[in-house]
Amino acid sequence: EAQVTQNPRYLITVTGKKLTVTCSQNMNHEYMSWYRQDPGLGLRQIYYSMNVEVTDKGDVPEGYKVSRKEKRNFPLILESPSPNQTSLYFCASSFSGRAYEQYFGPGTRLTVT
Amino acid sequence: EDQVTQSPEALRLQEGESSSLNCSYTVSGLRGLFWYRQDPGKGPEFLFTLYSAGEEKEKERLKATLTKKESFLHITAPKPEDSATYLCAVQWNFNKFYFGSGTKLNVKP
Numbered sequence: 001e002a003q004v005t006q007n008p009r010y011l012i013t014v015t016g017k018k019l020t021v022t023c024s025q026n027m028n029h030e031y032m033s034w035y036r037q038d039p040g041l042g043l044r045q046i047y048y049s050m051n052v053e054v055t056d057k058g059d060v061p062e063g064y065k066v067s068r069k070e071k072r073n074f075p076l077i078l079e080s081p082s083p084n085q086t087s088l089y090f091c092a093s094s095f096s097g098r099a100y101e102q103y104f105g106p107g108t109r110l111t112v113t
Numbered sequence: 114e115d116q117v118t119q120s121p122e123a124l125r126l127q128e129g130e131s132s133s134l135n136c137s138y139t140v141s142g143l144r145g146l147f148w149y150r151q152d153p154g155k156g157p158e159f160l161f162t163l164y165s166a167g168e169e170k171e172k173e174r175l176k177a178t179l180t181k182k183e184s185f186l187h188i189t190a191p192k193p194e195d196s197a198t199y200l201c202a203v204q205w206n207f208n209k210f211y212f213g214s215g216t217k218l219n220v221k222p
Binding site for chain 1: 117144145147149154155156157158159162164200202204208209210211212213214215
């Protein structure tokens, strides 16, 4: 089954404790992206990757890191989480082409206390 | 400055009552405009891509249209299972995306 998986689905952590949210896709997609979704603000792009070892900032990259060492995986790293990073996070992937029809993962709900 | 604005924020319809959702955008260099459906507790699900003004796409009871500065999602004779949040997104600058905050549709039987 074609899918994007994220782990964990739910996470409660404390300020400053480094964490990683994993994202994996099995569709051989070149493009992968991370978003956060907050009430009233919609989905905002954090980082994206065009292919292995190629990443770039989205609209709200501060406080986040990413890496793309393998085509299928695109982890999101919060090195020192803060309460304002409490949010619902989505990973997405697509083929690159004229326009990118993204497939989304199920989401990771993160709470930073 | 909002790049993508969706209206209304919420819409309540009776089953069979047709209506339209609006998405207006201000980005230049549009590469594509997308509509997604999001059910509670799930990730967005792709519906349509529109590339240029005048283009239309249809799927079951949904029809998406695009002008130079806005897109409409027309819902014809909706059913309760069409209840969801509908998201509009624009792709610009080749690789970046802006999403609207969505329209929450509730279809009552």
